[in-house]
Amino acid sequence: MQKPIQFQVIPAQRLSQADLQSIQDLCTRAYGEDVWCDYEYLKAAYHVVGRDAGVIVSHALWVNRSLSVNCAAPLMTAYVEYVATEPTLQGQGLASQLLRFLLNYIQNQEAIHAELDFAPPYQLAALAPAESQFYERLGWELWQGDLYIRQQGDLIPTPDDDVMIFRLTTTPEISTTDDLSAEWREGELW
Numbered sequence: 001m002q003k004p005i006q007f008q009v010i011p012a013q014r015l016s017q018a019d020l021q022s023i024q025d026l027c028t029r030a031y032g033e034d035v036w037c038d039y040e041y042l043k044a045a046y047h048v049v050g051r052d053a054g055v056i057v058s059h060a061l062w063v064n065r066s067l068s069v070n071c072a073a074p075l076m077t078a079y080v081e082y083v084a085t086e087p088t089l090q091g092q093g094l095a096s097q098l099l100r101f102l103l104n105y106i107q108n109q110e111a112i113h114a115e116l117d118f119a120p121p122y123q124l125a126a127l128a129p130a131e132s133q134f135y136e137r138l139g140w141e142l143w144q145g146d147l148y149i150r151q152q153g154d155l156i157p158t159p160d161d162d163v164m165i166f167r168l169t170t171t172p173e174i175s176t177t178d179d180l181s182a183e184w185r186e187g188e189l190w
């Protein structure tokens, strides 16, 4: 039987110092090293926490990014990072549940508007996987085409990165064999 976990979305600006510390500690235990970086863009992140008896046992966050296929009009993208489950509770479906919750949430325009005060609808979800198989099982697709970062009008190729996408009900017809670009940001480009 799956654990009864409560999922909740908390914008970074409203995250308590204690919850932030719990998330950082959870990521350190899950990844086996301190992976947390204080990048500026994380201040605008939305954290998704899964709690068991009040304790954060699973986590992911998303940040808003602008992804473009073949340089077409950018797609408002929920870009997912820091996916982690408490090591002693891994393999019980927590991260799968949490990611399904996240994907449902970002497609629930009413909840987004009411709880996050955020208007434009998401058109895509994406992430850079350490291992793609875990996400593939959940319906994410590995991008096959070339990846680029857009910077001051230039397209910088990033051939060493892997990116996966998840098609939302609002995602236009796109092919994963085309070119995909994201705006430049400080820190991890993808």
Ligand SMILES: CC(C)(COP(=O)(O)OP(=O)(O)OC[C@H]1O[C@@H](n2cnc3c(N)ncnc32)[C@H](O)[C@@H]1OP(=O)(O)O)[C@@H](O)C(=O)NCCC(=O)NCCS
Binding pocket: 030, 031, 058, 082, 083, 084, 085, 086, 089, 090, 091, 092, 093, 094, 095, 096, 097, 128, 129, 130, 131, 132, 133, 134
């Ligand atoms: C990846 C992670 C978040 C999965 O969390 P979880 O709560 O155990 O996930 P679930 O229980 O929903 O799913 C587990 C399943 O995914 C599989 N899985 C987990 N990590 C995997 C990986 N790196 N590659 C392939 N499959 C993986 C497990 O084998 C398990 O399969 P099973 O159900 O057939 O046994 C967790 O293992 C973790 O925190 N890992 C360290 C941090 C990390 O790598 N994060 C992802 C970075 S992109």
